[in-house]
Amino acid sequence: MYRTRIVIAESDRDFRFRLKEVLRHAGYMVIGEAQDGxxxxxxxxxxxxxxxxxxxxxxxxxxxxxxxxxxxxxxxPVVLTADIQQQDVAELVRSPGVYGVLPRPLQEEMVVPVVEVALASFERAMRLEKEIDSLRKALEERKITERAKGLLMEKKGMTERQAYKYLQKISMDRCVPLARVAREIIRVLEKENGP
Structure with missing residues (x-):
């Protein structure tokens, strides 16, 4: 929480001032204010x-x-400020990028919990996205390795185990990732059967 950097975009000057004071009092740092998109x-x-x-x-x-x-x-993450009598809060938090809603008029006791939940949820979402990217990359590398093994089995008459050991040995001898070796093998073996 301490010194978390926040930008406020609010057209109502009084509301913005009160919100800024509540945030500063709670230990947040308001680094900018805007009145339009x-x-x-x-x-x-x-x-x-x-x-x-x-x-x-x-x-x-x-x-x-x-x-x-x-x-x-x-x-x-974005936290919206909205008149909850006029807006469906559940609909607002389903919007892309929205991690919370602060009601208007401002209820000071809600500011810190809404801000902290938004920060924690955003951090969790970013961590999950990195994990997904990492898994996607690992899957892609696995597919490339499987394809290279298949080509070695087909073109060089190796068993699956021999093909994998062959790729692994080249990878270790050259100190390069297995997927890179697999890409090179695919390129070479596909060229051999080229036009």
Missing amino acids: RSLLQMVFQTTPELVILEYRLPGTEGMDVAGIIEEHHVA
């Missing part, structure tokens, strides 16, 4: 905050999914 996006990409607090339907965001744009670039 374009200046908010510029500020977010220049300062890379750890959290963005964004007014639902901020002026200048018509036709622009600001939270979605921020989410697409994995910059920070």
Whole structure:
């Protein structure tokens, strides 16, 4: 929590001031304020905050999914401020990039819990995304290795075990990853049967 960098995008000056004071009192650092969508996006990409607090339907965001744009670039989680009597909170938190909602009028006791849940959820989402990317890469490398083994079995008459040991030996001898060796083997063996 301490010194978490936050940007606030809110057109209501009084609400923004109160929110800023609550955040500062709780130990957060407000590094920027915006009153429209374009200046908010510029500020977010220049300062890379750890959290963005964004007014639902901020002026200048018509036709622009600001939270979605921020989410697409994995910059920070977005917490919306909204009049909960007029908006369906469940619908708001299903929007891309939105990790929480602060009700209007501001309920000071809700600020820290909403901010902390948004930060923790975003961190968890980014960690899961990295794991997914890592698994996707491992799967792709496994497919390449399997293809190289298949070609060695077909073209060189090796058993599956011999083909794998052959790839493994080259990988160890050259000190390069198995997938890289497999790609080279595929390229060479496919060239042999080329036109």
